[in-house]
Amino acid sequence: MRVLLSTYGSRGDIEPMVGLAVQLRALGAEVRVCAPPDEDFAQRLAGVGVPLVPVGRSARALTKAAPPASDLPSRAAELIAGQFDALISAAEGCDVLVATGMLPAAAGALSVAEKLGMRSVSVTFQQLTLPSPHHLPLAYPGRPFPPEVTDNRVLWELDAQSINALFGAALNTNRASIGLPPVDDVRDYVIGDRPWLATDPVLDPWQPTPDFDVVQTGAWIVPDHNPLPADLLAFLDAGTPPVHVGFGSMPLRASADIAQVAIDAVRAQGHRVVLARGWADLDRVDGGDDCFVIGEVNQQALFPRMAAVVHHGGAGTTTTATRAGTPQVVVPQATDQPYWARRVADLGIGAAHDGPTPTVESLSAALETALTPETGGRAEAVAGRIRTDGAEMAAKLLLDEVRRERPPMPA
Structure with a gap:
C-alpha cells in the first residue's frame, strides 16, 4: 500500500x-x-x-x-x-x-x-x-x-x-x-x-x-522519545518549575516587546522562565539567570515539568499542554487560536488572554488564574481523558x- x-x-x-x-x-x-x-x-x-x-x-x-x-x-x-x-x-x-x-x-x-x-x-x-x-x-x-x-x-x-x-x-x-x-x-x-x-x-x-x-x-x-538537552535539564533541576513561554510558528511583529512583557509577567508571579524562540525569534532581554532560551525541544517531555505553559493556541500545542496536565495561558494570534483559547478556559484548565498583544498586567493576571491549585487540579484531571x-x-x-x-x- x-x-x-x-x-x-x-x-x-x-x-x-x-x-x-x-x-x-x-x-x-x-x-x-x-x-x-x-x-x-x-x-x-x-x-x-x-x-x-x-x-x-x-x-x-x-x-x-x-x-x-x-x-x-x-x-x-x-x-x-x-x-x-x-x-x-x-x-x-x-x-x-x-x-x-x-x-x-x-x-x-x-x-x-x-x-x-x-x-x-x-x-x-x-x-x-x-x-x-x-x-x-x-x-x-x-x-x-x-x-x-x-x-x-x-x-x-x-x-x-x-x-x-x-x-x-x-x-x-x-x-x-x-x-x-x-x-x-x-x-x-x-x-x-x-x-x-x-x-x-x-x-x-x-x-x-x-x-x-x-x-x-x-x-x-507521534510519541517523542528525544531527551531534553543537558543544559536545559540542569536549569530545570536548579529550582522550582518555571513557566514556558512560546508562540510556535507565529511571527509576532513586536516579538522583542512581547519577550520583555512575558518575562516580566512571569517574574511578577515569582517564577522562572523557559522562553522558546519559535518563528518570532524570541530571546532573553537581560542577563538574568532565571530565564533559559530554547529552540526545538521535546515538548512532551518539557511541558510536564512546567508550572504553566503560555502559548499562541495552536491545535498541536494546546493538545500537548493538555496531555501534560499543565495549566495553560493562551494568547491567541490568528485563525482558530481564539477558539482553542476558549476551550482551555471553558474546561477550566487555564486562562484565555483577551487579544493577541499582552501587557505585563494582563498576562500576569492570566497567569495568576492559571497557577491556582484549582486550575492545576482540573488540568491533571482532563489530561487523563485525552486520547x-x-x-x-x-x-x-x-x-x-x-x-x-x-x-x-x-x-
Missing part, C-alpha cells in the same frame, strides 16, 4: 502528518509527504524515515511576508499551481491521498487525486472549517462578516461565497490546465461528504449535523477503507 500525505502550512500542519506517517509505516504502508521545503520540516520527516517531496516555497517565508488581503487570490494561485507541479509526479503508484493544510493547497491536492483517479481523504485539524449551525466560520482577512448577521447558517453561506471569490478562479484555471471541469463550490469540494477531524473529542467536541458524516479520529500525535491513539486509529481506518474499495484480484 502506498500513501501520499499532502499539506501546506506551519509546523502545526506538519506534525500531525508525521504522527500519521509513523503509524502507517508501522502497518506496512509506504509513505511520502508533500510539504513546504522548510529545513526543519525536512529534518522532522527524515528523523522518522519518511521522504519529503518539497512543494512551493518556504512556509516560514510565506508566513512572515504577511500579504495584504487583496493579494490572497494570487497567493492561492501560487499554492494551487505548486500542488499541481509536485503532486502529479509524487502520486505515481500511490493508492490514496490524504490532503490537509491551507484550503487552496488542499483544493489543488484533491484535484490532482481526482485527475489520477485516486481515492482521497480531506482532513482538518480543527472543526471551525466544517460548516455547522453550532459555531461560526472563520472570517478571511479583508472580508469581515456583516455585524448584523447572527444566524450561523447565513454566515456559513457567506463563508462559501468568500472562499469562491478568493480561490475559485485560481482553482478552476489550474483545473482546466489538466483537463478537469470547474468547481462551483470550492469549500464543499475540499470538505467532501466524509471529512476527517483529527482532534481530541474532549478538547474539540464535534456536534453531528445532517450535512455530512464527520469522522473524528482523535489528534495525530493518545488518534494517529493509530486513523492509519488503520485509512488502510482498511482502501483495501475494501480495491477491486478483487483475478483468479
Whole structure:
C-alpha cells in the first residue's frame, strides 16, 4: 500500500502528518509527504524515515511576508499551481491521498487525486472549517462578516461565497490546465461528504449535523522519545518549575516587546522562565539567570515539568499542554487560536488572554488564574481523558477503507 500525505502550512500542519506517517509505516504502508521545503520540516520527516517531496516555497517565508488581503487570490494561485507541479509526479503508484493544510493547497491536492483517479481523504485539524449551525466560520482577512448577521447558517453561506471569490478562479484555471471541469463550490469540494477531524473529542467536541458524516479520529500525535538537552535539564533541576513561554510558528511583529512583557509577567508571579524562540525569534532581554532560551525541544517531555505553559493556541500545542496536565495561558494570534483559547478556559484548565498583544498586567493576571491549585487540579484531571491513539486509529481506518474499495484480484 502506498500513501501520499499532502499539506501546506506551519509546523502545526506538519506534525500531525508525521504522527500519521509513523503509524502507517508501522502497518506496512509506504509513505511520502508533500510539504513546504522548510529545513526543519525536512529534518522532522527524515528523523522518522519518511521522504519529503518539497512543494512551493518556504512556509516560514510565506508566513512572515504577511500579504495584504487583496493579494490572497494570487497567493492561492501560487499554492494551487505548486500542488499541481509536485503532486502529479509524487502520486505515481500511490493508492490514496490524504490532503490537509491551507484550503487552496488542499483544493489543488484533491484535484490532482481526482485527475489520477485516486481515492482521497480531506482532513482538518480543527472543526471551525466544517460548516455547522453550532459555531461560526472563520472570517478571511479583508472580508469581515456583516455585524448584523447572527444566524450561523447565513454566515456559513457567506463563508462559501468568500472562499469562491478568493480561490475559485485560481482553482478552476489550474483545473482546466489538466483537463478537469470547474468547481462551483470550492469549500464543499475540499470538505467532501466524509471529512476527517483529527482532534481530541474532549478538547474539540464535534456536534453531528445532517450535512455530512464527520469522522473524528482523535489528534495525530507521534510519541517523542528525544531527551531534553543537558543544559536545559540542569536549569530545570536548579529550582522550582518555571513557566514556558512560546508562540510556535507565529511571527509576532513586536516579538522583542512581547519577550520583555512575558518575562516580566512571569517574574511578577515569582517564577522562572523557559522562553522558546519559535518563528518570532524570541530571546532573553537581560542577563538574568532565571530565564533559559530554547529552540526545538521535546515538548512532551518539557511541558510536564512546567508550572504553566503560555502559548499562541495552536491545535498541536494546546493538545500537548493538555496531555501534560499543565495549566495553560493562551494568547491567541490568528485563525482558530481564539477558539482553542476558549476551550482551555471553558474546561477550566487555564486562562484565555483577551487579544493577541499582552501587557505585563494582563498576562500576569492570566497567569495568576492559571497557577491556582484549582486550575492545576482540573488540568491533571482532563489530561487523563485525552486520547493518545488518534494517529493509530486513523492509519488503520485509512488502510482498511482502501483495501475494501480495491477491486478483487483475478483468479
